[in-house]
Amino acid sequence: MKMTLLIARKEFTEMLRDGRFRGAGAIVFTLLAGALLLGWQSHREVSAQHRSAQEATRAQWLQQGKKNPHSAAHYGVYAFKPQVPLSLVDHGTDPYTGVAVWLEAHKQNEFKYRPAQDATAVQRLGELTGATVLQLLVPLLIVLLTFSAFSGERELGTLRQLFSLGVSPAELAAGKALGVAAALGVWLVPAAILGSVAIVAASGGGEVMAAAPRAGWMGLSYLLYFGAFTGVSLAVSAWAPSSRVALMVLLGFWMMNGLVAPRVAADLAKSQSPSPSAFAFAQQMQLALAKGSDGHDPGARAKALETELLKKYNVDRPEALPVNLLGVRLQDSENHGNEVFDESYGALWENFAAQNRIHQRVAWMAPGLAMRSISMGFAGTDFAQHTHFAKAAEEYRRMIQRTMNEELTHRAPKTGAPHLAGPELWNKVAPFAYTAPEAGWVAERQAPALGVVAGWFAGSILLAGWAARRIRVV
Amino acid sequence: MLLRLMTYEWRNLSADRTPLWIALFLGLTMAYGTWNGSQWVSFQRETIEAARQEERERLEGLRREIPLVEAGERKVSAFTDPRLPSAVGRGPGARYVVMPPYGLGALAVGQSDLYPYYFKVTTGSKQTFLNNDEIENPVHLLTGRFDASFVLLYLFPLVILACSYNLVSAEKEGGTLALALSQPIALPALTMAKLLPRVGLVISMPVLLSLGLMAAGGGDLRAEGAGIRLALWVAITVAYGLFWFALAVAVNAWGRGSATNAMVLAGLWLLFVVLIPSVLNVAVKAAYPVPSRVEMIQAMRVAGDAATRQGAHLLARYLEDHPEMAPAEKGGAPDFGTLQVAVNEATERAVQPVRDRFDAQVAGQQAMVDRFRFLSPAIVAQAAFNDVAGASAGRYSHFLAQADIYHRQWRDYFVPRILRKEKLAAADVDRFPAFAYREEEWGQVAGRLGVALLGLLLPAGLVAGAGWRWLGRYPIAGS
Numbered sequence: 001m002k003m004t005l006l007i008a009r010k011e012f013t014e015m016l017r018d019g020r021f022r023g024a025g026a027i028v029f030t031l032l033a034g035a036l037l038l039g040w041q042s043h044r045e046v047s048a049q050h051r052s053a054q055e056a057t058r059a060q061w062l063q064q065g066k067k068n069p070h071s072a073a074h075y076g077v078y079a080f081k082p083q084v085p086l087s088l089v090d091h092g093t094d095p096y097t098g099v100a101v102w103l104e105a106h107k108q109n110e111f112k113y114r115p116a117q118d119a120t121a122v123q124r125l126g127e128l129t130g131a132t133v134l135q136l137l138v139p140l141l142i143v144l145l146t147f148s149a150f151s152g153e154r155e156l157g158t159l160r161q162l163f164s165l166g167v168s169p170a171e172l173a174a175g176k177a178l179g180v181a182a183a184l185g186v187w188l189v190p191a192a193i194l195g196s197v198a199i200v201a202a203s204g205g206g207e208v209m210a211a212a213p214r215a216g217w218m219g220l221s222y223l224l225y226f227g228a229f230t231g232v233s234l235a236v237s238a239w240a241p242s243s244r245v246a247l248m249v250l251l252g253f254w255m256m257n258g259l260v261a262p263r264v265a266a267d268l269a270k271s272q273s274p275s276p277s278a279f280a281f282a283q284q285m286q287l288a289l290a291k292g293s294d295g296h297d298p299g300a301r302a303k304a305l306e307t308e309l310l311k312k313y314n315v316d317r318p319e320a321l322p323v324n325l326l327g328v329r330l331q332d333s334e335n336h337g338n339e340v341f342d343e344s345y346g347a348l349w350e351n352f353a354a355q356n357r358i359h360q361r362v363a364w365m366a367p368g369l370a371m372r373s374i375s376m377g378f379a380g381t382d383f384a385q386h387t388h389f390a391k392a393a394e395e396y397r398r399m400i401q402r403t404m405n406e407e408l409t410h411r412a413p414k415t416g417a418p419h420l421a422g423p424e425l426w427n428k429v430a431p432f433a434y435t436a437p438e439a440g441w442v443a444e445r446q447a448p449a450l451g452v453v454a455g456w457f458a459g460s461i462l463l464a465g466w467a468a469r470r471i472r473v474v
Numbered sequence: 475m476l477l478r479l480m481t482y483e484w485r486n487l488s489a490d491r492t493p494l495w496i497a498l499f500l501g502l503t504m505a506y507g508t509w510n511g512s513q514w515v516s517f518q519r520e521t522i523e524a525a526r527q528e529e530r531e532r533l534e535g536l537r538r539e540i541p542l543v544e545a546g547e548r549k550v551s552a553f554t555d556p557r558l559p560s561a562v563g564r565g566p567g568a569r570y571v572v573m574p575p576y577g578l579g580a581l582a583v584g585q586s587d588l589y590p591y592y593f594k595v596t597t598g599s600k601q602t603f604l605n606n607d608e609i610e611n612p613v614h615l616l617t618g619r620f621d622a623s624f625v626l627l628y629l630f631p632l633v634i635l636a637c638s639y640n641l642v643s644a645e646k647e648g649g650t651l652a653l654a655l656s657q658p659i660a661l662p663a664l665t666m667a668k669l670l671p672r673v674g675l676v677i678s679m680p681v682l683l684s685l686g687l688m689a690a691g692g693g694d695l696r697a698e699g700a701g702i703r704l705a706l707w708v709a710i711t712v713a714y715g716l717f718w719f720a721l722a723v724a725v726n727a728w729g730r731g732s733a734t735n736a737m738v739l740a741g742l743w744l745l746f747v748v749l750i751p752s753v754l755n756v757a758v759k760a761a762y763p764v765p766s767r768v769e770m771i772q773a774m775r776v777a778g779d780a781a782t783r784q785g786a787h788l789l790a791r792y793l794e795d796h797p798e799m800a801p802a803e804k805g806g807a808p809d810f811g812t813l814q815v816a817v818n819e820a821t822e823r824a825v826q827p828v829r830d831r832f833d834a835q836v837a838g839q840q841a842m843v844d845r846f847r848f849l850s851p852a853i854v855a856q857a858a859f860n861d862v863a864g865a866s867a868g869r870y871s872h873f874l875a876q877a878d879i880y881h882r883q884w885r886d887y888f889v890p891r892i893l894r895k896e897k898l899a900a901a902d903v904d905r906f907p908a909f910a911y912r913e914e915e916w917g918q919v920a921g922r923l924g925v926a927l928l929g930l931l932l933p934a935g936l937v938a939g940a941g942w943r944w945l946g947r948y949p950i951a952g953s
Contacts, residue, residue, distance in 0.1 A: 020737075038760075045765075045766075049765060049766045053768040053769070056775075057772075060775060060776075064779075078775070095616070096588075096615040097612045099766055099768060113767035116588060118764040118836050120840050120867065121843075121856060121867060122755045122843050122847075122853060124585070125627075125748070125755075125856060126749075126751045128753060128755065137744075140740075140744065243733050244640075244733055255628075260629075265617075266613070266619075266620075267620055269611070270611075275609055276609060277521040277609060278521075278606065278607065278608050278609040280524065283524075348609070352613075355611050356611070382613075383611070383613060386612070
C-alpha cells in the first residue's frame, strides 16, 4: 500500500510538471467550464421564456371571454416543456424534440419546434456541452496520460529496475491509476464545484433537492466511466509491445467508443425495430379515428349512443333526455379518440424505447453508449422523460375536454340553443403543473446502462491487473 | 531516383499489407455508409409516393363526390360540402409540395433528416402546415448518421494520419534516414517519395468507391447537374485528404519522435473535427441568439385571438381593399369560410415580423458559419458534402421559398372563389394549382462548391509549404 501511494505521488508530481499535461488539462478544464457557463446562461434564458409563456397561455385561457365550452376546448392551451436544472450539463435529446405542444379538442398533437432546426449544420459536427467534454474529451485525456504508463517504463529501461526493487505489478498498476486519478482531479474537482454552483444557481426553490440525487448518480457514473477508461488504458499499455502500438490501439478504441459505436447502434436499432414514417403514422391514426376501433363509422357510433341513452333514461326523443346529447356525444368521441391515441402514440413511444434498449445492449461493446444514456437520463433530457412530460400534458388535455363536455352535458339547454360559459368555468380547470420524475424512477430505467458502466469498471480493473502480471519486462 | 524510391516504398507498404487493410477498412465503411444513405433516400421516396397516392385518391373522391352532391343524392354540411371552395381548399382538395431527394442523396444525409421534405398546402396559414417533421428517434438525430460523408469527414483523416504520422520519424528512429540521405537525394524529395504512394493509395480509395457506388445504383446520375456535382465531390474529397497529408508532413518536419507526432496529430484531428466546430457553434449562437420558439407560439396566439375578435371588421376592410372579390349579392352575415380568409390573412400578417426575426437570426448564424468555416477543413467539407448530396439547409430554404410562392397561388385560386361564394364543379378539381420542385441552378451550387474547394486547397498548400521549409532544417542525426 505504501509503495502504491509512493508511485501515485511520483506519477502525480511528474504529470503536474509535464507541460503537455498542463496544457491539455487546461484546455479540457476551460472547455468544461465554458460549456457549463454557457449551459447555465441558456438554461436561465430558456426557462424564463418558458415560464412566462406558461403564464401567458394560462392568462389567455382565463381571459378568453364568454364562449361555448366546446369553442374553448378548441381554443385550448399550450404546454411548454420545462427545463430541469441539470440539463445545463447535458442537453441530451432536447434540441431534437419539440418544445411545445398544443392541447386542443379531438387531437393529441405532436411536439413542435425542435431547437436544432434553428441552428446551422455545424451543430451536427459537435455541440459544446458538459456532456461532450465529459464523455469524449476527458477519456481522451486519460488515454494520453496513461498509454505509456507501462510501455514507456519498459522503453526507458526503468521497468526492470522497478521490479528488481520488489514492486509488484499490481502495486505499480494501482499506483499509476491513482496518480492519473489525482492529476485528473486537479482539473475535474474545480469543474465539478463550478458545475454544482451553476446547477444551484439555475434551480428555483425546491429544485435543488430534486437535482441533488440526480447529480449524485450522474457524478458517480462518470467516475466509474473514467475509472473504466483508466483501467483499459493501463491494460493496453501493459500488453502492447510498444508505446506507439498502445497509443494506436487506445485511440482506435476511443474513436470506436465515441464516434462509430453510437452510429452503428442507431442503425442496428432502426433495422431491428423500424419506426413508421410520419405520413404512415398520421394516416393510420386518421383511419383508426374515422373508423372507430369497433369498426363502426362515427355516424353509426353516434346513433348507437343516442339509442342507448334513450333506453337508459326511458324516453323517446333526445329533447326529453335529462342530459345534453351533444355534450355526451363529444365526450364519447373524445373517449374513442383517446383509445386511438393511446394505441398509436403508445406504439410509437414503445418503438423508440425498444430502439433505446438496443443501444443499451450494444453498450457492452462500447461503454460510451451506456454513459450517454445515463447522463441524459439523470440530466432529465432523455426520451423517456420527454414522454413522461408528453403524457402529463395529454392527461391535462383530457381533463380540459372532460370539464368542458361535462358542462355541456349538464348545463347546456337541450333545445340546442347557444350556451355560453364564462370565467367561472375556465377557472374550474386548474393550471397545468408538472413534476419531473424522481432520481429513483430514472435509475430504474437506466439500470441496464448502469450495469454496463459498473461492469466495465470492474472488468477493466481485473484486466489491468491481469495484463500487469503478465507484462514483459524487456 | 524519385521513381525508384517510390517503388521501394510501395513494396514496403505491400509487405506489411497496409494497402489491403486500408482498402478493406475504407471500402467496408464507405459501402456501408452509402448503403445507409440510399436506405434513407428510398424511405423518403416511398413516403413521397404514399403521399402522392393519397392525394390522387382524395382528389378522385372529390371528382366523384361533387356530381352526387349537385344532384342532391348526398346530404352534406357547410363544412364538408365538396363544392364549397372554403371547405375544399382547407383540406379535402389540398395538394402536397414535395422536395424529392437529390440524385446523389445517398452520399450524405446531412440536414435532410431534420427538415420536412413535403408539406400539405392548404388555404390555412403557413404555420398550420410548415412543421411537418419526419418521425425519428431523437437519440438518432443527436447521434447523426453513418453515411459516406461521416466516413470521409471523421475516419478518412484518421486513416491518413495513421499511415503517415511516422513518415520521416520512423526512418530516423530506425536509423535508415541518415543512410538514405547519404545517397544523392534531399530530404524533401525523399519525403515526397514516401508520401506519394500513400497519397495515391489512401485518396484514390474513397474516390473510386464514391464513383463506383454511385454508378452501381447508389445514385441517379441522370439528375440535373449530377455529373458536375459528383466531380466536385471527388475534388473536395481529394483536397480534404491532401490537407491531412500536408498536416502529417508538417508535423513530421518538426523532427519529434513518432509517439509525439501521433499525439500531436490526434490532437489536431480533435481540434479541427470536433473542437473548432463545437466552439464555432457556440460562438454563432452567442452572436445571433435564436430565442425559444415559444415566443413565436405566443405571438401567433395573440395575433390569432385579435384577428378572431375583429373577424367581421377585418373582412369588411379586406373587401374594401379587394372590391373585385366582393360577393355578387350583398347582405347576409358572412359565413365561416369567408371570415376565416380574413382572419388567416390578418394573423399571418401580424406574425410575419416575428417569423422574419427568427429567420434573420438563423440566416445570421449561417452567414457567420460561412465566413468562419475556413478555420476548419472539416466544416468546409461537411457543408460541401451536404451541398453535393442536396442535403443542405440551403436547399431546404430554396424549397421553402417555392412552397411559399405555391401557397400564394393556392390562396389566389381559392380565396376569390370563397369570397364570391362560388361553387366548384367536378372539372375544377383538375384546375387546382399543382407544384413542381425546381432544383437549384447547378451553376450556383458549383460556385459554392468551388469556393469550398479553394478553402481546402489553400490551407493544404500553406501547411504543405511550411512543412517543406521545415524539412530543410530537419535534424537528421541526434534528437
